[in-house]
Amino acid sequence: MKVLIVDDTNTDRLLLKLYLGKLGYQVVEAQNGQEAIEQYIRHSHDLDLILIDVQMPQMNGFEAVKAIRDIQEKEKQEWFPIIFLSASANDNDVEQGIWAGGDDYLIKPISQKILVAKMLAMKRISDMRRRLVDMNEKLEKIASTDFLTGASNRRAFESVLESEMSSIEENSNGLAFAIFDLDKFKAINDTYGHAAGDEVLVEVVDRIKKNLRDVDLVGRLGGEEFGIILPNISEDEAFDIFERCRHVVEEKPVLHEEMVISVTASIGFTIFEGHYSKDTKMEVLKHADTALYEAKNTGRNKVVEYQ
Template sequence: MNILIAEDTQSDRLLLRFYLEKLGHTVTEVVNGEELFNTVKDGYDDWDFLIVDLNMPVMTGEQAAREIRALHSDSPEDWIPIIFLSGSDNDADIERCIEAGADDYLVKPIQHKVLAAKLMAMARIVAMRNKLVGMNKRLEALSTTDYLTTLPNRRAFETSLKEEVAKASRYQQSLSVAVLDIDHFKNINDQYGHHAGDEILQQVAERLQEGLRGGDVIGRIGGEEFALCLPHTESKDAFRACDRYREVISGMPFHYNGAPLTVTVSVGVAAYREGVTQLDLIKLADSALYDAKRAGRNCTVERD
C-alpha cells in the first residue's frame, strides 16, 4: 500500500518507515499538518493510508484531518483511512481525533506488532468498502442502461433530457427532441423470430450511435422506440438532422443470418419552447411520430 506519514519527530518517522517498509508498504513522509493536507489535496487518489501524528507544528494532525475529510464530504466513498499517533493516551484526545475524522488511534511508542495488526484490520475494511463501491457502480450502470443495446434506458434518457431542458431554459438556447420507432417491427419478430428482432434492435442502435453528432444524446425508451436529444438545435435543423438519422436506418439494408433485411423508421420531432418539461417534449415528439406513422411510415414529422 502507498502510505503517507505525517510526523515532525525524525526518529519516529524513521522507525515508522522501517516498520512499514518491512511490511511491504511504500512510504512517503511529510513533517507537518499543512504539508499533509496539501499533499493529499494534490493527489488524493495516490494514497491508501495516512498515518498522522497528533501534535505537529504549522497545522496539527487533528486540523489537517478535518480539512482532508472536508475535501470529499459529499462523496463518502472517496475515503482514505487515517490512523493517528500520539504520545497522549488521554481519552479526550482520542475522542477529538476520531471526531475529526480519524479511524484509529495508536499511542506512542509505536509497537511493531500493534501497528501491523491495525493496518491489517484497516486493509480489510478498505477491501470491503472497495467491493461495495464497485457493486454500487455496477448497480447504478445497470439501472440506467438498456441491457440489449447498452444505450441509456428511458430513465437515464429522461434524466439527461431534463438537464438539457434546464440549460435551454437558463441560457435561452434551442433544443429539440425526436422519437424514432421501427416500422412494422412485429413483422420481423413474427417472420424471423424474437432473436432476429433483438439483433436488429442492436444493429439499429449501433447505426444510430455511429451517426450521432457531438452533443446529441440517444436512448432506447421503449421496445422498438429510440429517442434523441439535440441540444442547441432549432426546429428546422432538427428536422433535417432527424431525417438524416431516418435515412441512416432506411437507406441501407440490415443483415440477419447473412440475408439482407430492410428496416425503416418513422420519426417525430419537437422543439423546446419556454415552460415545457422533458416529459412534455417526449409527448410532443410522440404525437408527431403518430402522425408520421399515419402518413405512411418511413418519414419524419415535425410538431409545430
C-alpha cells in the same frame, strides 16, 4: 494500496514513507492539513488510506479530516479509513479524533511491528471496500441499463434528461431531445420472428451510439421506441446528428441467420432552451412525440423538428 501520509515533521514522514515502501505501498505526501485536503482532492479516485498527524501548523489533523469527510459526503464519494498519529495518549484526544472522522488512533513513536500489523488490517478493509465499490457499480449499471440493447432504461434516461435540462445556463446552447422508433417493427417480428426483432433493436442502438458524441445518451423508452439526449448543442447541429442517425439505420440491412432485414427509423425532436420546472420534462417529451407522429404520418424514415 495508495496511502496519503500527512506530517509536518520531515523525519517522521520520511520514516513512514520508508516503512510503507518496503511493504509495497504507493505513498503520497503532505506537510500540513491544507496540503492534505489538496492531495486528497487530487487523489480521491484511487486513495485507500490516510495516515495523518494531529498537531500541525496552519490546520491540524482533526480539522483537515473533518473537511475531507465533508467533501466525501457532499460529493457522495466512497468511504475509506483514516488513522490519526499523535504523541498524545490523552483519552479526550482519542475521542476527538474518532468524532472528527478518524477510524483509528496510533501513539507516536510508532513501532514498525504495530505499523505493519495495522497496514495488514487496513489492506483487508481496502480489499473489501473495493469489492463493494465494484459490486455497487455493477448493480447500478444493471439497474440503469436496458438488458437487451445496452441503452439506458427509461427511469435512468428520464433522470438524466431532468438533470441536463436543469443545468442549462443562460446564453449557452440548448438541449436537443428526440424520440425515434423503427418503422413497421411489428411486421419485422411477425415476418422474421422475435429473435430477429431483438437483433434488429440491438444492431440499431449500436449503430446510433457510434454516431453520437461521448456526452450524448440513448435510452429505451419502451418496445421499439427510444430517446436521444444531445446536451449543449445548436438546432442545426442537432438536425445533422439526427439525420446521420437515421441514415446509418437505413444504409444497410440487418443480417439474422442468413435473413436480410431492411430497417428504417422515424425521428421527432425538439430543442429545449428555457428554464426547467417540474412540468417542462413532460412538455419536452410531448413535443418530441408530436414531431415523431408527424414523421410517421408524412411518409416515415425522416427527421422532423417540433415547431
